[in-house]
Structures are given as C-alpha cells and as structure tokens.
Amino acid sequence: xxxxxxxxxLSALTSVSYAAPQWCSGKVxxxxxxxxxxxxxxxxxxxxxxxxxxxNEAWNGVTPAVCNNWFSIVLAARLSNTNVKVHYADxxxxxxxTIPAYAASPRPAYVMSHQ
Numbered sequence: 001x002x003x004x005x006x007x008x009x010l011s012a013l014t015s016v017s018y019a020a021p022q023w024c025s026g027k028v029x030x031x032x033x034x035x036x037x038x039x040x041x042x043x044x045x046x047x048x049x050x051x052x053x054x055x056n057e058a059w060n061g062v063t064p065a066v067c068n069n070w071f072s073i074v075l076a077a078r079l080s081n082t083n084v085k086v087h088y089a090d091x092x093x094x095x096x097x098t099i100p101a102y103a104a105s106p107r108p109a110y111v112m113s114h115q
Contacts, residue, residue: 024096025085028078038103039067041074045096050105060107070111077113085112
C-alpha cells in the first residue's frame with residue numbers, strides 16, 4: 001500500500017506543469033496609461049495590450065518609482081523605434097504569445113531597451 005501511495009505522489013509531482021522564465025523581445029507599438037495609473041504596452045511578441053505596472057501605486061510588488069522608470073524606457077524605445085525586452089520570472093507565463101491581457105497580466109521582473 002505504501003508503494004502505491006508513493007507512486008501516486010510521484011506521478012502527481014511529475015505531472016505539474018512548469019513555466020520557464022520568458023524574455024519577450026520586440027517592438028512596442030503603443031504605450032499608454034489609464035486614469036488609475038495602469039501602464040500598458042502593446043508589444044509585437046503578443047499583439048495585445050499588457051499591463052506592466054502602475055505609476056501611482058505599488059502593483060504586484062512593482063513600486064511607482066520602478067514603474068515610472070519602466071515608462072521612460074518603453075516610451076523612449078517606442079519613440080526611437082528600438083526593441084524592448086520584458087522578462088517574466090519562473091512560473092509567470094507559459095510563453096510570450098500567451099501573456100494574459102490588460103490587468104490580468106503578470107508583473108515583469110524587469111524591462112529593458114536593446115538593439
């Protein structure tokens with residue numbers, strides 16, 4: 001009986017899905033902030049609006065100071081037509097193409113511009 005229980009537990013543990021870290025990279029074609037301060041971007045890796053933070057209040061552990069810096073990064077990248085890389089840590093998203101949209105988006109670990 002104990003062996004059967006161990007086999008069942010091992011099977012359950014190995015069937016748990018794991019989402020690896022994701023580095024979503026490309027052009028941001030839209031940057032906008034709504035009336036409550038939510039900062040959204042429209043990246044070509046997903047072709048949808050994703051929330052990355054809130055400029056007025058902490059959101060999912062991202063402070064307004066960090067959010068305002070991210071806003072500067074994505075806006076500068078948009079205006080200069082350079083790429084942005086948004087990193088999501090382990091378990092947050094399955095792929096860049098399937099990030100939940102709008103306020104259902106998970107928080108990024110970081111946002112950067114690059115060539």
